[in-house]
Amino acid sequence: AQKITQTQPGMFVQEKEAVTLDCTYDTSDPSYGLFWYKQPSSGEMIFLIYQGSYDQQNATEGRYSLNFQKARKSANLVISASQLGDSAMYFCAMSGASGGYQKVTFGTGTKLQVIP
Amino acid sequence: DTAVSQTPKYLVTQMGNDKSIKCEQNLGHDTMYWYKQDSKKFLKIMFSYNNKELIINETVPNRFSPKSPDKAHLNLHINSLELGDSAVYFCASSHRGQGRAGELFFGEGSRLTVL
Numbered sequence: 515a516q517k518i519t520q521t522q523p524g525m526f527v528q529e530k531e532a533v534t535l536d537c538t539y540d541t542s543d544p545s546y547g548l549f550w551y552k553q554p555s556s557g558e559m560i561f562l563i564y565q566g567s568y569d570q571q572n573a574t575e576g577r578y579s580l581n582f583q584k585a586r587k588s589a590n591l592v593i594s595a596s597q598l599g600d601s602a603m604y605f606c607a608m609s610g611a612s613g614g615y616q617k618v619t620f621g622t623g624t625k626l627q628v629i630p
Numbered sequence: 631d632t633a634v635s636q637t638p639k640y641l642v643t644q645m646g647n648d649k650s651i652k653c654e655q656n657l658g659h660d661t662m663y664w665y666k667q668d669s670k671k672f673l674k675i676m677f678s679y680n681n682k683e684l685i686i687n688e689t690v691p692n693r694f695s696p697k698s699p700d701k702a703h704l705n706l707h708i709n710s711l712e713l714g715d716s717a718v719y720f721c722a723s724s725h726r727g728q729g730r731a732g733e734l735f736f737g738e739g740s741r742l743t744v745l
Binding site: 547549553564616 | 731734736
């Protein structure tokens with residue numbers, strides 16, 4: 515069984531500062547994927563970044579980077595130069611094989627608020 | 631051109647009624663999902679279909695019945711609605727062996743309110 519843990523229910527960050535959102539996971543699958551999604555107040559789910567379990571380098575997408583520490587089973591999201599539009603819920607998720615098919619499990623989310 | 635579309639976006643109904651939510655994707659994906667997001671924002675998988683075949687069926691009351699007439703459509707029918715069914719229901723799709731393994735493409739969500 516796979517499990518995703520986000521221990522920060524809410525975070526504040528000053529505009530233009532960097533912020534790290536924590537995510538730890540647990541799985542017995544040797545191959546898995548880690549994702550971060552953003553959900554603004556409008557409700558849609560927006561894909562941010564992906565890290566495969568066999569990827570050697572940490573993933574980056576613009577201002578987003580994923581700090582992947584496989585031995586610690588952590589996949590923290592780093593947002594650099596925060597903007598007011600970054601205020602949203604952020605979900606960490608993991609995909610793994612379930613009976614030959616991919617099953618995606620989500621963490622409980624972190625609500626990020628960017629302060630002007 | 632919306633990739634994953636759900637209808638209706640909002641649904642308000644009385645306890646005990648039966649309602650359906652429809653989902654369609656035009657991405658050519660072979661796998662579709664229903665997720666439920668409760669009032670605390672927790673996202674939980676309910677069902678998954680691959681090429682019209684049910685492959686994931688989490689612990690969901692049997693009042694919920696998914697139906698996939700073809701691989702581009704996945705509908706959710708809910709019988710005898712209860713107050714606790716109030717939530718946002720997300721449809722999503724993905725494709726085996728394509729792109730990032732397990733990447734989900736989400737619809738906009740359908741907010742169900744049971745009075």
